[in-house]
Amino acid sequence: MSYFVLLAIFITASTFNILCFGTIIAPIMSLSKKRKVDEECRVFQEKWSSSYLFTELNGKAVCLVCSQHVAVLKEYNLRRHYVSLHADKYDNFQGQQRREKVNELLAGLKKQQSVFTHSRDISDAAVKASYLIANEIAVASKPFSEGEFVKTCMMKAAEIVCPEKRQAFANISLTRNTVADRISDLSVDLDSQLKQKVKSFIGFSVAIDESTDITDVAQLAIFIRGVDDTLTVTEEFVELVPMTDTTTAADIFTALVGALDRVGVEWSRAVSLATDGAPSMIGEKAGVVTKFREKVQSANGGRDFWTFHCILHQEALCCKSLKMDNVMKVVIQTVNFIRSRSLNHRQFDSLLREKDHIYGLPYHTEVRWLSQGAVLRRFFDLREEIEQFMEEKGKPVLEFHSAEWMQDLAFMVDVTEHLNNLNKQLQWRNKVVTQ
The missing domain is CATH 3.30.160 (Double Stranded RNA Binding Domain)
Structure with missing residues (x-):
């Protein structure tokens, strides 16, 4: 038998053995693969x-x-x-x-x-407390570093009130970075909830306001109020958009649309927009209101869309249009004479303490027009002390002896106080014009 014949027989036999081996072993392996420990129902015996x-x-x-x-x-x-x-x-x-x-x-x-369970419960409670304190810091607009001061106060109180709980308070992490992370987590969670809520709105309105902060950066505040099919009203703050460059109508409109698209609003369901009376907001040809109306009506098929001016802005214009300069000019000059000189201010405060007054005389800031009501009220309440002090300084206020001027002063006090009270009533959530 030749070498090639022997080689062919060997290869054939080897192949046959492998096939037979596979035929026999495969069912066994398949059975072993199906056998799992967690399916054997092994039970612990006592x-x-x-x-x-x-x-x-x-x-x-x-x-x-x-x-x-x-x-x-x-x-x-x-x-x-x-x-x-x-x-x-x-x-x-x-x-x-x-x-x-x-x-x-x-x-x-x-x-x-x-012990392990108790430690885990303590840890969970410490994290929850950290979030609650961080939320309070954010609501109060306090610096993030205030968390460490709060923790120091808690530790001092715990040493006296409940020394055995001192370690539980020590476990609360309130470092600056931790407070920042907590507030960021809360912000992300609230944003996620708003996105889910917006999907259920059958109609919504938007309110915006643009103002400059203390760093000279224009900030655009955006609010949304929506109602779902159960007539549940949701009013939320959407975003504070910094306007680092120009604040034209196009810039404000772009920032507004971007913020609303981010939360996923359905544009055809928008019903109104409230702004202040700035030209960039209410311009007839290229104002934010005009651009916003065009976008909404292109989505809803041309249905009605309402726009409103901020009521507080109209109050400010109302105050300025009263033209009571004969009153405010005298009041501001007198207040500035008392407050702008340190010696006069100290002497006037001393006079007030002698007469058992617990408050002084504030400045009036033109930008913060609501401060006008506070200044007028204090000026009217302290008119006798002011008249006495100004006469002692050789700067008598002759208007105090005019009955007509005093009537104008009293009228201004009543009007501005009414507007201030109205302003407070219009603030916070769930305030509508019918109320």
Whole structure:
């Protein structure tokens, strides 16, 4: 028989053996693959506690001595662990003595587990407290570093009121970075809730206001009020958009549309827009109101869309249009004479203390027009002391002796006080024009 014939027979036989082997082994392997430990319904038996010092915890066998767990709940595994690690020490315990030892080990394990659970509860409570305090810091517009000051105060109070709880207060993390992270998490969560709520609106209105902050950066505040099919009204602050460059109508409109698109509004459901009376807002040809109306009506098929001016802005214009300069000019000059000179201010405050007055005389700021009402009210209440002080300084206010001027002063006090009260009533949530 030639070499090539022998080689062919060998290859054929080898192939046959491999095929036969695969035919026989494949069913066995498939059976072994289907066999899973978690499907064998192995149950922990009570006798194993006494025999091998094990107990069941969360579906796993845990050693009462070293707290190690055995992955597969099988008697062989438990016995091997006990024999190799603990048999020399615990085989001497038999009968009642062994049962007592098992109970003692069980009690120790339960105590250890309760300590871990208590520690976890304390940790969760500390994190929750950290979020609550961070929220209060944000609502009060306080610096993030105030968290460390708050924690110092809490620790001082805990040392006196409840020394045993001192560690619980110490676990509350209120560092500057932590407070910043907490506030960021709260902001993300609120933004997510708003996006979900916006999807349910059957109609919504928008209010915007643009003003410059103390760093000379224009800030655009955007608010939304919507109602769902159950007539539940939701009023939320959407975003504060910094306008670092120009504040033209196009810039404001672009920022407004971007903020509303970010929360996912349905433009066809917009019904109104409220702004102040600035030209960039209400310009007939290229104002924000005109651009916003065109965008909404292109989405809703040309249905009605309403626009409103801010009521507070109209109040400011009303105050300016009263033309009571004969009153305000005298009041401002007198207040400035008293407040702008340190000596006059100290002497006037001393006079007020002698007459048991608990408040002084504030400045009037033209930008903060509501301060006009506070100045007029204080000026009217302290008119006798002001008249006395100005006469002592050789700067008598002759208008105090005019009945007509005093009537104008009283009228201005009443009007501005009414506007201030109205302003306070219009603030905060759930305030509508019908109220």
